[in-house]
Amino acid sequence: xxxxxxRAHVCLPREELQPLTAAAVAAAAEVPLDxxxxxxxxxxxxxxxxSGHTHSVxxxxxxxxxxxxxxxxxxxxxxxxxxxxxxxxxxxxGGIGCELLKDIVLAGVVDITIIDLDTIDATNLNRQFLFAxxxxxxxxxLVAADVVRSWRPDGAVRINAIExxxxxxxxxxxxxxxxxxxxxxxxxxxARKHVNRMCIQAGVPLVESGTMGYNGQVQPIVxxxxxxxxxxxxxxxxxxxxxxxxxARPTTMVHCVHYAKEVYNRLFGDNLxxxxxxxxxxxxxxxxxxxxAFSDANASDTLNATRSLYDALFVHKIQELLDxxxxxxxxxxxxxxxxxxxxxxxxxxxDMTTQGQEASEFASQLLHSVTNLSRKGxxxxxxxxxxxxxxxxxxxxxxxxxxxISPETNHKAKTIAGNIIPAIASTNAVIAAVAVxxxxxxxxxxxxxxxxxxTALLHVAQSRxxxxxxxxxxxxxxxxxxxxxxxxxxxxxxxxxxxxATVRCNAALHTLGSFxxxxxxxxxxxxxxTVDLGSSTLYEHEEFEDLQGKPLTTWLPAVRAGSAxxxxxxxxxxVEWTLHLAHDFTLDEATFVVEQGNFDDAPAVPTATSAAxxxxxxxxxxxxxxxxxxxxxxxxxREETLIDxx
Numbered sequence: 001x002x003x004x005x006x007r008a009h010v011c012l013p014r015e016e017l018q019p020l021t022a023a024a025v026a027a028a029a030e031v032p033l034d035x036x037x038x039x040x041x042x043x044x045x046x047x048x049x050x051s052g053h054t055h056s057v058x059x060x061x062x063x064x065x066x067x068x069x070x071x072x073x074x075x076x077x078x079x080x081x082x083x084x085x086x087x088x089x090x091x092x093x094g095g096i097g098c099e100l101l102k103d104i105v106l107a108g109v110v111d112i113t114i115i116d117l118d119t120i121d122a123t124n125l126n127r128q129f130l131f132a133x134x135x136x137x138x139x140x141x142l143v144a145a146d147v148v149r150s151w152r153p154d155g156a157v158r159i160n161a162i163e164x165x166x167x168x169x170x171x172x173x174x175x176x177x178x179x180x181x182x183x184x185x186x187x188x189x190x191a192r193k194h195v196n197r198m199c200i201q202a203g204v205p206l207v208e209s210g211t212m213g214y215n216g217q218v219q220p221i222v223x224x225x226x227x228x229x230x231x232x233x234x235x236x237x238x239x240x241x242x243x244x245x246x247x248a249r250p251t252t253m254v255h256c257v258h259y260a261k262e263v264y265n266r267l268f269g270d271n272l273x274x275x276x277x278x279x280x281x282x283x284x285x286x287x288x289x290x291x292x293a294f295s296d297a298n299a300s301d302t303l304n305a306t307r308s309l310y311d312a313l314f315v316h317k318i319q320e321l322l323d324x325x326x327x328x329x330x331x332x333x334x335x336x337x338x339x340x341x342x343x344x345x346x347x348x349x350x351d352m353t354t355q356g357q358e359a360s361e362f363a364s365q366l367l368h369s370v371t372n373l374s375r376k377g378x379x380x381x382x383x384x385x386x387x388x389x390x391x392x393x394x395x396x397x398x399x400x401x402x403x404x405i406s407p408e409t410n411h412k413a414k415t416i417a418g419n420i421i422p423a424i425a426s427t428n429a430v431i432a433a434v435a436v437x438x439x440x441x442x443x444x445x446x447x448x449x450x451x452x453x454x455t456a457l458l459h460v461a462q463s464r465x466x467x468x469x470x471x472x473x474x475x476x477x478x479x480x481x482x483x484x485x486x487x488x489x490x491x492x493x494x495x496x497x498x499x500x501a502t503v504r505c506n507a508a509l510h511t512l513g514s515f516x517x518x519x520x521x522x523x524x525x526x527x528x529x530t531v532d533l534g535s536s537t538l539y540e541h542e543e544f545e546d547l548q549g550k551p552l553t554t555w556l557p558a559v560r561a562g563s564a565x566x567x568x569x570x571x572x573x574x575v576e577w578t579l580h581l582a583h584d585f586t587l588d589e590a591t592f593v594v595e596q597g598n599f600d601d602a603p604a605v606p607t608a609t610s611a612a613x614x615x616x617x618x619x620x621x622x623x624x625x626x627x628x629x630x631x632x633x634x635x636x637x638r639e640e641t642l643i644d645x646x
Contacts, residue, residue: 084108092185099432176202193525196229216431231488260395366394383418513548
């Protein structure tokens with residue numbers, strides 16, 4: 001509050017001028033982010049703020065950024081007092097959660113409740129800076145609270161840390177109503193949907209945040225004023241590939257890894273994985289691979305079975321493709337020499353840290369991974385299983401050699417197979433700073449449709465890299481703000497009068513139990529679902545277990561074109577939907593198609609005639625990219641901040 005100049009210090013290595021810079025300056029100067037414009041020449045940076053705000057100059061020292069302010073902004077202290085009197089519920093103590101906890105304490109909040117289910121892993125330490133090596137294995141929420149409390153030994157900050165699942169029934173609507181603001185720092189859609197629904201029911205403002213690599217977003221959610229997290233289906237941005245592309249003419253390493261995962265599921269996948277890829281679908285392209293080849297095999301049997309697998313996948317099958325097709329638009333594939341299967345003995349240790357590009361080395365890796373996997377029994381692929389990753393990498397690289405594709409490292413194959421997007425510490429810091437900025441506005445009674453817009457941090461592709469100062473190449477990150485969208489009148493969560501939807505699935509492939517667990521719990525993120533048909537209750541938690549094994553078609557008038565209308569509820573989330581279930585025999589077991597809104601608006605269920613016509617017209621070439629028509633363009637761009645990232 002002093003009229004004298006104020007100085008703030010932000011510790012950051014000189015070589016890491018990250019997107020954090022703009023958010024840190026905005027938070028420290030206490031000006032809106034949309035008032036900050038960044039100019040960076042690679043050696044120093046300055047922030048020009050329009051008239052009426054604090055003017056800030058940022059200079060780079062050897063180990064820190066020094067921010068000088070000409071004068072403090074008058075409303076700053078009042079805003080700090082406003083948020084400091086609020087009770088804040090922080091959900092998540094991971095990458096974003098650590099930054100959020102730090103920021104809200106520094107913003108003056110003294111009454112905080114934080115919850116997280118996880119414990120600290122050694123891999124968290126490179127980006128979750130509240131944790132140290134000695135904390136590994138301990139609950140995240142408890143450790144984060146202890147560390148932050150140590151900053152204020154006078155006990156001025158009250159932090160209630162909870163190790164638990166935010167979906168538990170004890171965290172009901174009354175629990176949420178005890179808080180003034182909820183801030184999400186979660187990493188999965190299901191938990192986000194749950195917290196969103198609880199906040200909508202409780203009437204408590206929610207600040208939703210998330211990051212994905214260099215990208216991130218912050219969304220303020222206030223009932224009746226802005227759209228909620230469930231208003232728009234979340235685009236998956238996932239590609240699907242034609243079967244013939246994967247099995248007959250792969251052109252990228254992604255195709256090869258997809259193929260390798262199919263081989264893994266055939267040989268070592270659990271029953272659910274095998275069923276999902278086989279039953280109710282076309283005949284498997286890998287029927288020639290014996291799924292029992294490595295069951296209860298000794299060392300000698302494993303070696304022989306691996307040689308047989310090598311011959312079948314990388315020699316005989318490739319020669320078969322060459323015999324079937326004489327003309328190739330690209331370089332034809334080549335069978336690998338059978339001599340390459342002369343792998344070393346099982347007892348020979350294999351160094352996975354140094355990986356060559358020869359078929360013999362990948363064959364050695366294949367044998368060692370198969371030997372270990374055959375001892376574990378069947379289980380689903382997971383990126384945390386090194387043997388599974390090494391198997392997929394070996395098969396993918398041998399497949400790549402067949403089709404003249406450059407092999408990749410185990411780590412790259414793991415990234416593709418597990419769809420891993422690396423967590424970036426600076427992105428978490430930016431998004432957390434923006435989230436606290438939004439929370440401060442909500443605490444001050446600011447409507448999200450005006451001065452608290454949706455914010456997105458977007459990383460520009462490397463093809464647009466440019467030189468800065470004639471020396472360094474920089475990636476660009478764009479910090480956008482958009483006007484908040486109005487609530488969707490067809491939303492199942494925040495709509496007042498319109499909580500209806502149609503779901504299409506192949507009911508012949510489901511039981512009531514699989515529908516509840518696979519769709520209502522997994523896809524619709526219900527924590528404690530109930531299912532009613534007319535006046536009869538079909539499912540409730542720990543009740544009516546005898547009905548869970550019954551086919552879903554039991555409650556449909558006819559298998560081919562049946563439909564029924566159910567009432568779906570959740571005892572925890574206090575939601576109730578009217579769900580029109582339509583049988584569509586053209587869908588596979590894992591597919592559910594949801595259309596929110598009037599039942600009359602839903603597309604017609606495919607008939608046998610139309611399905612046959614579509615099959616006849618289906619093309620067998622190219623990649624098929626899933627398209628989500630609900631993904632909308634945000635046309636109203638209020639400002640753009642350009643951030644150059646070293």
